[in-house]
Amino acid sequence: MKDIFWLVKNILRVTFKSKKGILLYICTPLIGIFISFLSYGGSGGTILQVGIVDHDHQAVTTDTIKFIKGLENVKVKNIKESDVSDQITEGKLDCVITLDKGFAKSVLAGNPNHISISSIKGATVTSYIKSYLYNYIDNISAISKASNGDQNKFDKMYADYHQPQVKMSASVLKDTSKYKDMTNQTIGYLLMIMLISASTLAEIILKEKGNRTYYRLLSTPINAKKYISANIIVNLFVMVIQIIITLLCLKWIFHININMPVWQLGLILLIFGLVAIGFAQITVAFTNSTGASGAMQNLFIVPTCLLSGCFFPAEIMPKALQKISDFLPQHWVLETITKLQQGAHLGHVTLNFMILLAFAVAFFLIAIYKISRNNNVRNFV
Incomplete structure (x- = not known):
């Protein structure tokens, strides 16, 4: 055990003696958070700036303007006809609604007319206003038709429409979807970084074999088992540090609501850390140089992260590719996180944890088998 601790200390010293090592293993997990902020940070709701030109000045027209002002995320300003072009082209208004003379009369006649909406931003702006405004106007026209020209009957129905007998209470629910997306994308990038860091x-094993340090160490009481065990311990230590830094930044620095207990997310990532370390040992066991190891990493890490939905939701991919992701450990990490964010209890995702552990065990067994079958002492023991 003393030899293992000495090896751990030596590997840590070699790894973090330069700023490059600190930047690579400690700071890179923050990249995912910054990318998520760039992607989702500005995705909040916007206020639609609407101008109103009223040429009619009737009671129905006034009520229609009042209805528009009552819409959420809409700011209304009364303007003159001569200012319409300037206000729109300068970007001060998103659209302008013009109510010409005869608008109220046409609505009461059951044939709404004399209304126009001007905008240079197209349907992305006008569709929201049209969906509410035209529905309101159609309701007034329906009331007028139902009154059959009886003004008293229309006035009563019109008043009841604006003061309905059914009382409603509204509660504002906080939209947490943005934070879930930010969490998933951050974790997706972290999974890739953990795989790269572990590999x-x-x-280091291949590098020290290349400069003969590895073989000199084996000439001492230190054997291959101790050397590899020390490398795994250092790897696990770095994984834990990366997980802690990411969770601290998510929860207490950037104040992102991850919609699940922090310790549960940490547990999932820790298990994946074992998967990453197991894969890293495979790359070393099956290659004889850092170049070959790097090529093997490139063939696995980025494509599997892409298919698993680490960079964008897997649901947008074809069904065939989604089925492939079922055989990748990153997919099960992201699926487990999604289920826990949706309110599932930890016991409901036991199978997911077992699958991740199975990946880790399988990777370690493959690496151990390859190492034990390698008879060339110059490659491995």
Whole structure:
């Protein structure tokens, strides 16, 4: 055990003696958070700036303007006809609604007319206003038709429409979808970084074999088992540090609501850390140089992260590719996080944890088998 601790200390000293090592293993997990902020940070609701030109000045027209002003995320300003072009082209208004003379009369006649909406931003702006405004106007026209020209009957129905007998209470629910997306994308990038970090740390074995340090160590009481165990311990230590830094930044620095207990997310990532370390040992066991190891990493890490939905939701991919992701550990990490964010209890995702552990065990067994079958002492023991 004393030899293992000495090896751990030596590997840590070699790894973090330069700023490059600190930047690679400690700071890179923050990249995912910054990318998520760039992607989702500005995705909040916007206020639609609407101008109103009223040429009619009737009671129905006034009520229609009042209805528009009552819409959420809409700010209304009364303007003159001569200012319409300037206000729109300068970007001060998103659209302008013009109510010409005869608008109220046409609505009461059951044939709404004399209304126009001007905008240079197209349907992305006008569709929201049209969906509410035209529905309101159609309701007034329906009331007029139902009154059959009886003014008293129309006035009563019109008043009841604006003061309905059914009382409603509204509660505002906080939209947490943005934070869920930010969390998932941040974790997706972290999974890739953990795989890269684990593989880079495992490559120390290949580098020390290349400069003969590895063989000199084996001439001492230190054997291959102790050397590899020390590398795995250092790898696990770095994984834990990366997980802690990411969770601290998510929860207490950037104040992103991850919609699940922090310790549960940490547990999932820790298990994936074992998967990453197991994969890293495979790359070392099956290659004889850092170049070959890097090529093997490139063939696995980025494509599997892409298919698993680490960079964008897997649901947008074809069904065939989604089925492939079922065989990738990153997919099960993201699926587990999604289920827990949706309110599932930890016991409901036990199978997911077992699958991740199975990946880790399988990777370690493959690496151990390859190492034990390698008879060339110059490659491995």
